[in-house]
Amino acid sequence: MPVLTVDLQEGFADDHVTVLVDDRAVFDRRGVRTRYEIGFAARAEIELDRGAHKVCILLPDKGEVAETTVDTQSVSHVGVERAEGQVIMRPSAEPFRYM
Amino acid sequence: MTDIKHGENGYGDEADAGFDETAYYPETATQLTPADRLTPRLPLPLFASGLYQWSQRLLVPDLPVRPIPTPLPIHPDLPIPPRPGPGPSPTGLETEAATDEALLPILFNREELRLDVDGRYPQMTASGTLFRRFTMRTHWIASLTRTGSNSYTGAIWFKDGDTAGFPFTNVNITVIRSLFPNQRRVTIQFAGGGATRTRTYGFVSSYFHKVEFEFDHQVGATPVLDINTTAHPNRPASLGAETLTATKVFQRAGFDVRVNGAVSAIPSDGADTNTTWSDAEMHDAMQVYWSRFADRSQWAMWVLTARQHDMGSGLGGIMFDSIGPNHRQGTALFTDSFINVAPGGDPAPDAWKRRMQFWTMIHEMGHAFNLAHSWQKNLGTPWIPLAADGEARSFMNYPVRVAGGQQAFFADFQFRFSNPEMLFMRHAPSRFVEMGNADWFDHHGFEQPDGAGELELELRIDRDKPHYDFMEPVVVELRITNRATEPRIVPESLLADAQEMLVITKRDGQAARQWRPFAHHCREPRGRVLQPGDSLTESLFVAVGEGGWHIDEPGNYTLQVALEANGQELMSNPLRIRVAPPRSFEEQHLAQDVFTEDAGRVMAFDGSMVLESGIDAWRRVMEQLPKSRAAIHAAITLATPRSRRFRTLDWKAARAGQEEAKCFRFAKVDHDGARKLLDKALGDTRLAVETLGGVDFLYYAGHYSDWLEKEGDKADARKMGDACKKAADLRAARDKPGRERRQVA
Numbered sequence: 001m002p003v004l005t006v007d008l009q010e011g012f013a014d015d016h017v018t019v020l021v022d023d024r025a026v027f028d029r030r031g032v033r034t035r036y037e038i039g040f041a042a043r044a045e046i047e048l049d050r051g052a053h054k055v056c057i058l059l060p061d062k063g064e065v066a067e068t069t070v071d072t073q074s075v076s077h078v079g080v081e082r083a084e085g086q087v088i089m090r091p092s093a094e095p096f097r098y099m
Numbered sequence: 100m101t102d103i104k105h106g107e108n109g110y111g112d113e114a115d116a117g118f119d120e121t122a123y124y125p126e127t128a129t130q131l132t133p134a135d136r137l138t139p140r141l142p143l144p145l146f147a148s149g150l151y152q153w154s155q156r157l158l159v160p161d162l163p164v165r166p167i168p169t170p171l172p173i174h175p176d177l178p179i180p181p182r183p184g185p186g187p188s189p190t191g192l193e194t195e196a197a198t199d200e201a202l203l204p205i206l207f208n209r210e211e212l213r214l215d216v217d218g219r220y221p222q223m224t225a226s227g228t229l230f231r232r233f234t235m236r237t238h239w240i241a242s243l244t245r246t247g248s249n250s251y252t253g254a255i256w257f258k259d260g261d262t263a264g265f266p267f268t269n270v271n272i273t274v275i276r277s278l279f280p281n282q283r284r285v286t287i288q289f290a291g292g293g294a295t296r297t298r299t300y301g302f303v304s305s306y307f308h309k310v311e312f313e314f315d316h317q318v319g320a321t322p323v324l325d326i327n328t329t330a331h332p333n334r335p336a337s338l339g340a341e342t343l344t345a346t347k348v349f350q351r352a353g354f355d356v357r358v359n360g361a362v363s364a365i366p367s368d369g370a371d372t373n374t375t376w377s378d379a380e381m382h383d384a385m386q387v388y389w390s391r392f393a394d395r396s397q398w399a400m401w402v403l404t405a406r407q408h409d410m411g412s413g414l415g416g417i418m419f420d421s422i423g424p425n426h427r428q429g430t431a432l433f434t435d436s437f438i439n440v441a442p443g444g445d446p447a448p449d450a451w452k453r454r455m456q457f458w459t460m461i462h463e464m465g466h467a468f469n470l471a472h473s474w475q476k477n478l479g480t481p482w483i484p485l486a487a488d489g490e491a492r493s494f495m496n497y498p499v500r501v502a503g504g505q506q507a508f509f510a511d512f513q514f515r516f517s518n519p520e521m522l523f524m525r526h527a528p529s530r531f532v533e534m535g536n537a538d539w540f541d542h543h544g545f546e547q548p549d550g551a552g553e554l555e556l557e558l559r560i561d562r563d564k565p566h567y568d569f570m571e572p573v574v575v576e577l578r579i580t581n582r583a584t585e586p587r588i589v590p591e592s593l594l595a596d597a598q599e600m601l602v603i604t605k606r607d608g609q610a611a612r613q614w615r616p617f618a619h620h621c622r623e624p625r626g627r628v629l630q631p632g633d634s635l636t637e638s639l640f641v642a643v644g645e646g647g648w649h650i651d652e653p654g655n656y657t658l659q660v661a662l663e664a665n666g667q668e669l670m671s672n673p674l675r676i677r678v679a680p681p682r683s684f685e686e687q688h689l690a691q692d693v694f695t696e697d698a699g700r701v702m703a704f705d706g707s708m709v710l711e712s713g714i715d716a717w718r719r720v721m722e723q724l725p726k727s728r729a730a731i732h733a734a735i736t737l738a739t740p741r742s743r744r745f746r747t748l749d750w751k752a753a754r755a756g757q758e759e760a761k762c763f764r765f766a767k768v769d770h771d772g773a774r775k776l777l778d779k780a781l782g783d784t785r786l787a788v789e790t791l792g793g794v795d796f797l798y799y800a801g802h803y804s805d806w807l808e809k810e811g812d813k814a815d816a817r818k819m820g821d822a823c824k825k826a827a828d829l830r831a832a833r834d835k836p837g838r839e840r841r842q843v844a
């Protein structure tokens with residue numbers, strides 16, 4: 001079974017973050033905060049069936065939401081950043097690196 | 100054990116000796132004006148950049164003298180010494196623009212200047228820090244334009260700290276260059292804001308700050324501490340071939356780098372070599388293996404090369420020390436991570452890996468200098484408004500994040516930090532002590548000043564347990580010891596003038612308070628030579644000061660003292676004391692009269708003939724609590740004015756303009772009364788030393804012995820002399836273990 005890794009990266013400051021895959025909550029955490037020294041906040045790893053899935057990032061307290069569709073054939077990682085009130089998702093075939 | 104190795108360019112202690120011209124100075128002097136080009140060039144370019152300092156001058160005595168403890172000065176002639184007006188002007192390298200200086204509400208004791216106009220990566224900036232007795236710091240930064248071969252001008256665009264006494268908006272700078280460091284000078288005329296001021300600074304170093312690195316590694320993780328810049332073919336054509344080290348990188352950023360050679364190889368955890376590191380484990384390892392570890396801020400960092408972090412191979416390195424009050428001391432990089440996996444098809448994979456590991460190390464070290472990632476500059480609370488620069492070719496950018504990825508990054512990377520990063524590291528304010536804010540003391544005490552070590556400041560008492568009776572006036576002793584291997588000169592009045600130090604008292608559960616003495620003794624700053632291991636000790640009557648009593652309630656207290664000596668900021672140990680609750684209703688009742696300003700003043704000045712209510716309070720202590728420790732202090736207080744022709748000012752006569760002799764009234768000497776009181780106070784040597792402290796006991800007993808001798812009572816004079824000897828022995832016995840413990844290797 002393929003694993004999709006969702007990395008919450010820049011711009012989180014004690015935020016409530018929910019990750020939904022195909023409208024099912026797979027990650028729900030309060031107090032998500034970016035460690036600026038590595039540009040990383042939190043990680044969700046989700047086992048999925050092969051194929052396309054809808055991935056949604058929700059910040060209920062801030063009313064921010066972003067959504068994308070990923071195919072496990074070509075995408076194994078999704079990077080999520082918050083910048084200027086927007087949630088940006090970056091699907092990738094490679095793991096994200098930090099330092 | 101510390102084995103300090105200077106930067107690989109062979110620094111000596113002399114800041115300028117063996118300076119690595121190639122490390123810091125540019126190959127081409129791009130800042131030359133046409134006038135410069137006409138001047139014949141010396142073999143070495145005479146750069147002006149670096150650290151300069153101004154401070155109050157100390158008069159040095161002709162001959163070294165062995166120190167003897169000097170007692171707390173007592174003015175025998177006036178019950179309360181008058182508070183003097185503004186002190187003497189600070190004497191520095193220059194003649195002050197006295198008239199303008201006098202307009203300012205604050206005088207500054209020490210100033211640092213960082214001039215950054217030539218050498219490697221000049222930022223055309225000057226910045227300064229003005230220090231005033233710990234309680235005030237002012238930091239300014241100005242951008243400069245060259246106006247002549249040795250002159251610059253610019254506007255001050257950043258101010259921080261106590262800016263009220265620093266109205267200036269512009270600087271005009273004149274530089275005196277010289278081959279001889281002691282002849283280099285920078286004169287700054289500050290202007291704008293309705294005031295002017297001129298100050299000349301003497302050269303200290305070609306670098307802006309000192310910093311120390313220690314590189315340790317986990318067994319099995321091979322550190323890469325240097326690289327050949329041309330080993331990998333993907334590089335700028337202009338990049339020179341050299342062996343690059345962290346020392347060189349940070350020297351070029353303006354730091355006087357020392358590498359602590361005490362390298363530790365940290366054993367992997369038994370057979371389980373796959374064990375990964377958590378941040379907490381690295382913090383623990385830092386405490387164990389870093390020879391410089393201390394729970395305080397210091398210009399030093401620990402760099403660990405380890406195998407892998409808990410986060411896995413996706414984390415190349417981390418500045419892990421971001422929790423708690425003293426963060427940014429430790430960084431780590433991980434060899435079992437992506438930084439050791441060259442991209443497929445790379446022409447020189449080994450060189451790529453070495454370069455990436457070195458790059459990551461410098462990147463993490465940059466975080467320890469509080470540098471953010473290049474794309475984060477506008478996030479968080481930047482020190483000045485900064486624009487994110489996601490394309491920067493800096494150690495602080497991720498190579499993979501730029502357009503074209505790591506290939507494009509390294510094709511154009513000069514192994515340097517960006518200019519805004521250089522500006523930050525060289526000129527942003529160092530973390531400063533925030534005075535008047537009680538909370539800081541609750542958490543981590545004072546910020547420890549840099550460069551501690553040569554002179555040691557100790558707060559001590561002459562008793563086994565730091566327990567005091569209720570109403571016992573708390574006297575502590577302040578001792579400065581030369582821990583260097585060379586003699587050191589300190590101002591003679593360093594410990595005697597409490598006005599020149601910062602004394603903090605704090606009762607548990609209450610806000611910290613700054614203690615100030617009742618009087619300020621103005622003195623010529625004379626030097627006193629301290630031989631290696633020698634000390635200077637003074638008493639400090641910390642129970643009461645200007646503004647009232649500090650130690651007047653039962654409970655636990657913390658006392659700490661900071662002062663500045665020879666440009667070095669010294670911090671004492673925090674001394675914890677406990678004050679017992681009152682033993683009786685009588686004590687409680689009496690306390691209402693004792694803990695008054697008058698009673699405090701009378702005791703601080705060893706007696707008075709005018710502060711009646713204060714005198715009366717101590718008289719009642721002697722009557723009602725004759726066996727108490729407070730009664731010993733009371734007896735001294737009441738005895739002193741009786742033992743001499745106490746002089747009081749007749750205000751009426753003085754105002755009427757009478758000649759001086761008629762303005763004073765003299766009390767008669769009360770021989771018997773004084774003797775009775777002093778015998779009571781000093782009779783039990785051990786007890787008196789405990790409560791008065793050794794310094795004060797020796798002072799009072801010594802004077803009493805002299806007085807008895809003068810009165811013709813040789814036998815009792817000798818007895819008091821013996822008591823002095825016993826007191827000195829008691830002190831020596833108490834100091835011995837401490838002295839051995841603090842022995843310098």
Ligand SMILES: [Zn+2]
Pocket residue numbers: 037038099462463466472
């Ligand atoms: Zn980083």
